[in-house]
Amino acid sequence: MIRILIAEDQQMVRGAFxxxxxxxxxxxxxAAVSDxxxxxxxxxxxxxxxxxLDIEMPNLSGLEVAQKIRDAQLPCKIIIVTTFARPGYLQKxxxxxxxGYLLKDEPIDFLIQxxxxVMKGERIISTDLSAVLFMQEKNPLSEREAEVLRxxxxxxxxxxxxxxxxxxxxTVRNYVSSAIQKVEAESRTAAVQIAIEKGWI
Structure with missing residues (x-):
């Protein structure tokens, strides 16, 4: 018997899964939990x-939970299920x-398989996501600029x-200004969001 935990903040999706x-x-x-x-x-x-694990959840994101699982060296397999085909999320x-990293619009049979x-040791990525890894842009931020945005x-x-x-x-303002220019954002908040989505911070 394969024992499953589902973490999904949308009640309807959690119940359906x-x-x-x-x-x-x-x-x-x-177990089926919401955060x-x-x-x-x-x-x-x-x-x-x-x-x-869903990615966008309260308290800790699915990616943060995945990293904590690895840091704690817990033995469970991890499948991320998300609506987001963002290169930064996939890289993290x-x-x-x-x-596993699956899009939510996949058929339920795809998730079951x-x-x-993954229990047999395979790694599964939705077909539509394979190209995303090759579309990643080079990170234009310096280490210090990324740190300031984080x-x-x-x-x-x-x-x-x-x-x-x-x-x-x-100096901090200069780093922020430089980061905003490099990611072509209109504000500090927008720069942070762009950097997160692209996996640069």
Missing amino acids: TSLLQFEQDIEVI GKTAFETIEQTTPDVCI AMDAQVE AIRR LTNDGLTTEEISNTLFLTKG
């Missing part, structure tokens, strides 16, 4: 064979060595970033 997978004689859904923090805590407690999933195949994303002010990195506020 649970119901459809329960029809399979060799699959048992042992990343609960997902990781439940994974630690129940050690499922396969974790099916690959970096976390997930076993993916579960069985801290901005964490909610730090210019002054807090300058204290954290031991830089003057003027």
Whole structure:
């Protein structure tokens, strides 16, 4: 029996996955949760064979949960199921060595077969995503610019970033300005969002 945990914040999708997978004689859904923090805590407690993780969830994203699973060296297989075919997300999933990365518009049979195949040691990526890996743009940000954008994303002010990195506020502003130009954004917030989507921070 393959023991499954589903982490998906949309109740209808979570319920549909649970119901459809329960029809399979060799699959048992042992938990279905709605946020990343609960997902990781439940994974630690129940050690499922396969974790099916949505990317955009409250508290922790599916990618963050995947990385925590790897850092904790938990034995479960990971399948990311998402609506997003973004190169940055796919690259982060690959970096976390997930076993599957599927788009939600795939037929349920594709997910079921993916579960069985990752249990055999295979890695499964939706066909439409294969080309995405080759479409990745080169990261134009310097290490320091990326670091400033990461801290901005964490909610730090210019002054807090300058204290954290031991830089003057003027230098921090220069890095932010340079990053905005390089990613062709209109604002600091937009620059952060672009960098996240492309997997640059």
